[in-house]
Amino acid sequence: MSSFHSEDDHAIEDYVKHMAERINRVLLPKYGSDESEQPPTIYKVPQEIKSGNEDAYLPFAVKIGPLTPYRYRKGGDNQYERLEDYKWCCVQRLLGRHHLPQEPEKTRALLGRCLNSLRSLEPRIRASYPRDQRSISCINGKDLLCDVLLDGCFILHRLLKYASIAKREGAAASAPEVQASGGMDEEEDNDWTQVFGRCWVWGFVTYDLLLLENQIPFFIVESLFHHLRTNPDESSDILVSGALRLFRSLRPQPLHSSQIACRDVHHHLLHLFYQSVDLPATMPEPADNLRRFDGGVLEIPMLQLYDYSEHLLRNLIAFEQTYPLTPGHFTAYAMFMDCLVASSEDVRLLQHRGVVMNQMNGVRDKDQTWFFSCLRHGVHMAADRNYLGGVIAEVNKYQQARWPRWRVALVCNYYSNPWVATSLAAAVFLLALTFIQTFFAAYSYFKPPH
Structure with missing residues (x-):
């Protein structure tokens, strides 16, 4: 026993x-590693959010970072092969800015300094991704450094190019009488020649750089910039300026770099774009009334929908759903609009009032109702974090009052049909005549004429 x-x-x-x-x-x-004190910033999109449109989270033209898998066409060729080769051209151009083609030893030394800098950042790089991702944990240090060097130089080259464009545009605006250069210089003008037969691919590259899974930490680009810049006094703020100019085509409203550049941390390009949006919580006092509800009238700023809007908003919402240190305003807005838009009639009303402007090709009103509902698929948000919670509470309180419900019933049941409305008006008129007749009959009875 x-x-x-x-x-x-x-x-x-x-x-x-x-x-x-x-x-x-x-x-x-x-978090991502034993030494990390911050949560990862680049995540795989959860499957419950992906379901319904997984292509919205996959790049079309260029693969950035270790989370995105390679895509192969039916013929077996790699979809990203052209741009993978172009990344080596970007490395060559950035090194060539130092005029070292005839001095290979100095070129190798500069390249070595870049790799050594990235090697010292390897723990931070790995900590930027969730540690349970096999694509991160299984890759060795040599391959990881090579990949982030190529991706970082590719992004750095794009940002420097558009920073130069922004600088010329600013100079032309401040001195209109002085003509800016008639076109891009040779380095900036020959991007289209690098991918023969796909001159339009650069628009897709811009979209791809704002996908959540298609990111590398922004400190990689900053580290490469400090080693590869030609002017030692040049600040990394130029990268922010270039990014905002690069993504300007995705937003009709102008982007301003002053408030963005002064922030300490930009985790990646999607986070930088996220910071560039004028969210109500960060706006000055008059603009806090960005969305108001007063006396039954709801004020909503205009939303312009383009062909890329769904993919962009999906990835911004996915970023909020995976990274805990965000206010969640895009998620709240998507849920608010989905509750507001229940039918094609609602869409037409919003378009008539200038709230929604449809610029999407071949998308009808019925499809726009699906647009808002698909954005919140698999999305969750705590009620106490919803910056529209006060507006929603006021709308619900107004809707539950008697008079608004009676007015809606009257409009829907009688004013929707002109014949019914005419009959109702005639009935009201006859009722008024009957009331007047009854009044004078009673009046003459109680006060007969002398």
């Missing part, structure tokens, strides 16, 4: 030891 209890005690001790080891393995790495 004692031996039986002894065996049970040993078994329980083994279980306790095994579970304690398992708990320590799970809890020790708080």
Whole structure:
């Protein structure tokens, strides 16, 4: 009997030891790595959000970072091969800015400094991605450094190019009498020649750079910039200026770099674009009334819908759903609009009032109702974080009052049909005549004429 209890005690001790080891393995790495004090910033999009339109989260032209898998066409060729080759051209151009083609030793030394800098950042790079992603944990340091060097130089080249464009446009605006250069210089004008037969691909590249899974940490680009810049006094703010100029075509409203550049951290390009949006929580006092509800009238700023709007908004919402340190305003807006738009009649009313402007090709009113509902598919948000919570509460309170419900019933049941409305008006008129007749009859009875 004692031996039986002894065996049970040993078994329980083994279980306790095994579970304690398992708990320590799970809890020790708080975030992406043991040394990280911040949560990861680049995530795989959860499957419940992806379902319905997985292509909205996959790049079309260029692969950036380790999370995005390679895509192969039916013929077996890599969809991103052209731009993968172009990344090497970007490395060559950035090194060539230092005029070292005749000095290969100096070129190799500069390249070595870039790689050494990235090697020192490897723990931070890995910590920027969730540690449970096999695409991160299985890649060795050499391959990771090579990939982020190519991707970083590709992004750096795009940002410097558009920063130069923004600088020339600013100079032309401040001094109209001085003509800016008639076109881009040779380095900036020959992008289209690098991908023969796909001159239009650069528009898709811009979209691809704003996909959540298609990101690398922005500090990689900043590190490469500090080593590859030709002017040692040049600030990394030029990268922000270039990014906002690059993404200007995705927003009809002008983007301003002053408030964005002064912020300490830009995790990646999607985060930088996210910071550039004038969210109500960060706007000055008069603009806090961006969305008001007063006396049954709801004021909503205009939303312009383009062909790329769904993909862009999906990735911004996915960023809010995966990164905990965001206010969640895009998620709140999508949920608010989905509740507001329930039919094609609602869409037509919003278009008539100038709230929604449809610039999408071949999209009808019925499809726009689906547009808002698909954005919130698989999306969740705490009520206390919803910056539109006060507006929603006022709308619900107004809707539950008697007079608004009676007025809606009257309009829907009688004023929607002109014949019914005419009959109602005639009935009201006859009722008024009957009331007048009854009044004078009673008046003459109680006060007969003398």
